Amino acid sequence: MVRVKICGNTDAQQVAWCLEAGADSLGFVVEYPVAVPWGLTRAQARPLLSLVPPLTTQVVVTGGEADHVIALARELMPDVIQLHTDNDLEDTARIARALAPLGIALIRALRIDVATGQACGTIADPLHAVLALQETGIAALLVDARTQQLPAGTGARVDREIALRLRRALTLPLILAGGLTPENVGEAVEHIGPYGVDVISGVEASRGVKSPELIRRFVQQAKGLPDRGSVASAHSHGESS
Numbered sequence: 001m002v003r004v005k006i007c008g009n010t011d012a013q014q015v016a017w018c019l020e021a022g023a024d025s026l027g028f029v030v031e032y033p034v035a036v037p038w039g040l041t042r043a044q045a046r047p048l049l050s051l052v053p054p055l056t057t058q059v060v061v062t063g064g065e066a067d068h069v070i071a072l073a074r075e076l077m078p079d080v081i082q083l084h085t086d087n088d089l090e091d092t093a094r095i096a097r098a099l100a101p102l103g104i105a106l107i108r109a110l111r112i113d114v115a116t117g118q119a120c121g122t123i124a125d126p127l128h129a130v131l132a133l134q135e136t137g138i139a140a141l142l143v144d145a146r147t148q149q150l151p152a153g154t155g156a157r158v159d160r161e162i163a164l165r166l167r168r169a170l171t172l173p174l175i176l177a178g179g180l181t182p183e184n185v186g187e188a189v190e191h192i193g194p195y196g197v198d199v200i201s202g203v204e205a206s207r208g209v210k211s212p213e214l215i216r217r218f219v220q221q222a223k224g225l226p227d228r229g230s231v232a233s234a235h236s237h238g239e240s241s
Contacts, residue, residue, distance in 0.1 A: 002189050003196035004222045005175070006203060006215055007061060008038035015051045017212040021219040025057035025080075027198070031072060033064035033085060037208035038200065042076055049078060059107070066091045070098045077102065082142065084109040086121035089136055096137030105139035107175065110166075111146035114156045120146055126162055127169055134172045141170060142198060145178030157184075164192050182217035189222055197222050 007027030029038040058078040063085030111120040123129040145156040157179030167174040173195030181202035203214040
């Protein structure tokens with residue numbers, strides 16, 4: 001069954017909603033080098049990370065210079081660092097090597113420009129980029145969409161055929177992000193078969209404001225689970241007949 005990450009959590013209430021919905025992984029955007037609606041300082045992130053229980057994965061999403069990423073990881077000690085900037089291969093490998101003795105896995109995002117279909121970073125061809133990145137010591141690769149307006153959380157979809165080709169070429173787990181919503185995540189999982197899916201804006205009522213109902217529906221649709229409300233209603237109906 002696909003793993004689900006709900007990203008961009010900014011307060012304790014959102015963490016509770018994600019846990020109640022059955023999310024496998026919770027993401028916190030910490031000291032990202034570009035201003036985003038979900039940005040936290042490390043001081044703000046620390047108490048939120050402590051709310052994530054055992055067997056649910058804490059992911060700190062960050063980026064920028066390798067020294068900054070490594071120092072942040074050492075201070076917060078999450079389960080996973082998600083590198084969501086276009087660091088070159090040498091930088092990515094350096095971060096992966098530094099995190100490994102700490103027991104912290106590294107997920108590297110590969111952002112695909114929605115206008116051109118090209119990968120952001122030093123290798124423009126998405127297939128060549130993922131094959132090179134999987135040799136850097138990362139634990140998984142996340143494919144996301146990028147626009148001129150936002151580096152992530154764009155609401156724009158990654159081309160499904162590109163994502164499918166990348167998943168088939170990778171020996172590492174592929175995590176799919178970009179434009180996923182409760183309405184389309186089930187189809188995306190069925191078509192591409194990713195290890196995991198990642199969402200921010202697709203579970204928001206407005207920019208930066210999460211909806212507990214959208215979170216619940218997203219997890220349900222991604223995992224192909226029956227709607228708990230519908231099951232309860234059907235069960236009650238059966239008992240009364």
